Amino acid sequence: MELNILHLYPDLMSLYGEYANLRVLCRHLAVMGVQAAVQAVEPEDAPDFGSADMIYMGAGTERGQKAALTALSGSAAALRAAAERGAVILFTGNAMETLGTSVTDAAGKVWHGLGLASYTTRETEKRVPVDVIAKPVLWDAAAVGFMNKCSVTAGITEPLFSELPLGFGNDAERGAEGYVSGNVFATHLTGPVLVKNPEFTDLIIRRLYALRGWQLPETLPTLPHEKEAYAVTLRELTARIQK
């Protein structure tokens, strides 16, 4: 069994060790007997979304994000088609913002988004670097992680997380965060969000199996240290809330 994963702009859009999301996902898949080929896409490349099972982009600087948007502008229709086909799309950090209809930068300039969703983002002068505990809509265990944003996103009716006991949501502290529609997942959680949250990894694997029509095994693999690392982070962040 084989899968094709596109990693968009790993140099431009990878501020927080995001590559690890794909390393961990691929190792889980390998344990399940799936060979996942990760192809790095550079801004000068024309991405082949037609054959991709999964498309991933991580966080960049605000200027890096605009460069990514510019590079992707000619491929927006192909990306939308991939989403309609059911390809798994995961955009984390400020890559999330690019999936909406627009990003207005701190100087007031409006940048057209990729249009996979109808939300809009406005950058702010204030930065919000904060630990996060999030209540997922699609799985049980609380998600943990970190966000490092300077923006407010409005118009999301289908959040990935219903509320954040700790952290800043799409447009409000502790409010709903992220976006999900079908197999399109977006969250401002940065860094290796899949590494930190084994249940999110499992969800992505289930969606990939469903896309390919493969029979899912009864149990998904657990790799060493993952659950323990998650438990410690959740414990520490929960204690933080209770202080």
Add this chain to the structure above:
Amino acid sequence: MLPYRIFSRLIQYKEGDAAMRMVLAILVCKILRFIGKLVGKGSSLPGEYALKICPDILRRVTLPPYIIAVTGSNGKTSTVEMIAAILRKSGKTVVYNEEGSNQIEGVTTLILCSSSLSGKMRGDVLLLESDERYAKLSFRWFHPTHFVITNLYRDQLTRNGHPEWVYDAILPAIHPDTTLVLNADDPLVSCFANGHEKVKWFGLERCSVSTVTPQGVYDDGARCPVCRGRMAYSCYHYHHIGHYYCPNCGHKRQNPDFAVTELDLDAGTLVIGGETKIDLAFRSIYNVYNILAAWSVCALAGAGKADAAAVINNYILKNGRMVRFTLGKHHGTLLTSKHENSIAYDTNLGYIRNTKPDCTVLVIVDAVSRKYFTGETSWLWDIDFDLLNCGQVKRVMLCGKYVNDLAMRFDYTGLPPEKTVCYETVAEAVKDLQENGSEDLYVVTCFSDRDKLLALVRREQ
């Protein structure tokens, strides 16, 4: 609280004339600093009160002819320490924030406590280690004559945002009259020269450490900071620091005014300007840049080459980032890195990789920061732990609260799993070392965690 009562009385004079306010601010600052020293308080509070009495006090005082500021992601403290030593050797009186209070309140305390009541600061040189995010506040009322910017890279992203965010924060702190002393080899730092007339460059020429491909887990030099085009490098010194050129927009490394022209880290020597040979007490590429930055600005401030060379030759930093100790039969070296700073880690891991005798390496991640809380560990994935995949490293011990995150990260390196051992606490790891083995020991951790080790070992002088 006594300081508050004193302040409350004195603040009534706030409506008085400016000269009176300045005198009061200086007086209050000196008194509070005196009291603070007696009770062991920090150096920010006196400046904070002084600024409330006279908000523009830093514009009113008469400062020394040389005001040197140093900022950047890494190397500030070490560079400032060496600058002070060189300038003092060359006969100048230097006032600087040795306690590291590098925000405006601490800077105010430093200046006012070194000033007469008439507002004249003593000394030939005011030397400031400046927090990169708050430099614009410190330099609102005065500006440095020389502003050294060492480097900008991923450092405490939970606090700092990211390097471009820090760049944008520093930019308003730069006055047109200030001479910028910039690292020519850092493509983002070199952007500060755009539109600025007074610039001096320092850099490392191609040498034995140079590589033709980027080193490290990530490549922040891949994209031009000006146009985002793909950058070309003729050589890398470490990470994105090297000789770069953007074929798209022409952004490129400038020829340095001050250069390390030869470097042999194995032998522990470098040559500045083709003529001055320096022996390195600490054979790290970091140390090379810190020395060069100090050399450059000291030359601009009038220090002689002989004095500078005499000071930095085999200079052992006093800031204690490298500590030698004994633990059981192990001879240990603590290499203080900074959590959330992958390049600091990589530099220390590279140092270990260049050693020869068999050794054990202990990595501690217990508290991510000593100043604030965070459970953020994504930075572990930016560290090139594969540097420890070398013959002399016989064992890697991982410990601390985030040992599972560490262990998971190591699962994705090329190190054989049997080389890695995990401990929940520093004490458990220390106990094992106390009872077993006699090989060299290197400990890599942060200020936030190092005392947990040092409390359990015997420090060597």
